[in-house]
Amino acid sequence: MNKFLTLAFFAIFLAGCSQPTEKIIVATAANVQYVMKEIQLEFEKESGKKIEIVVASSGKLTTQIREGAPFDVFVSADTKYPEEIFKNGGSDVKPQVYATGALVLWSKDIPEADLKPEALATDKVKKIAVPNPKTAPYGEAAVQALQALKLYGQTEQKLVFGESIAQTAQYITTGSAEAGFNALSIVLSPEMKGKGHYVIIDSSLHKPIQQAAILLKHSDASPKKASSEKFYNFLYSPKAQAIFKKYGYK
Missing domain, CATH: 3.40.190.10 (Periplasmic binding protein-like II)
Incomplete structure (x- = not known):
């Protein structure tokens, strides 16, 4: 998807949201999509803030972020892509591992x-x-x-x-x-x-599937900066970590 198509897609996507400036947009790796539904419910209940989840492969989401997609938090299936975003100036905060997959x-x-x-x-x-x-x-x-x-x-x-x-x-x-x-x-x-x-599969047969999340710089100039940070921190809370464990993550 080229840059203009990507931006056009997200313009339409955000236009469809009733309160586009208020919803936290979370780019989510496909393996985390079902976990994220439960985390979304818990976070929305606890904070009163709304989340919109966009699901794709980590590589595709990284490309979209690079091309200006308006995501606030990226929940990846590895550490490589979040590290790349951080090194290229897409965040002021280093990514953190939230779970290890199987x-x-x-x-x-x-x-x-x-x-x-x-x-x-x-x-x-x-x-x-x-x-x-x-x-x-x-x-x-x-x-x-x-x-x-x-x-x-x-x-x-x-x-x-x-x-x-x-x-x-x-x-x-x-x-x-x-x-x-x-x-x-x-x-x-x-x-x-x-x-x-x-x-x-025996985990010794492949590199550990460490999965990291990153708070994106897009939130810095946004009225949702505080709520985006709150959601990012929530991923590492005991409540969210219990949900990850339920789905087989370490």
Whole structure:
């Protein structure tokens, strides 16, 4: 999406809000979307402030932030993208890790007893859904795990990349792919719970999926600066951290 299309999209987006100057706009990595719904409810109840959530892959959200999207807080699926934003002057506050995610192998078709990474190299599996490793940290972790298990060469041609973890989940739950990699938080969500089987991938097979959030400079010149800061701090509160743990984050 070029700069003008991005800005036009968000102009329309904000015009649709009843009080665009009051809502806190939170850019949210797809793996955190269901967690964020619960955190949103708790924060709005506690503070009286309203939140608008925009969901996409961390890489796409970073591109939108770079092109001027009016987000107040960015909740990423890694530390790399928030660090990049900070180094390029997009925030005066260093990003902080709010949780560590877990990678799972998930399938609607493969029986639970047979669901293991080695099964991906068999003839029974024609397609493996993976979030795009160029923009989605969980996709990067999935590729690292396959490489560590020496399965990447046998499975590379089967990989089907989703734009985000949400699209990858759709491929898996509809049976478009026999198996795929996703976030534990997604399979534990009420919307996805019970849709197939999953196994947690050994975290030693990939880099830790540390997830950071950053308070964006966009809020500095905004009447919502104080409420944006309040929401950012709320992410690290015991109440929010309990919700993250409920969805499998460490």
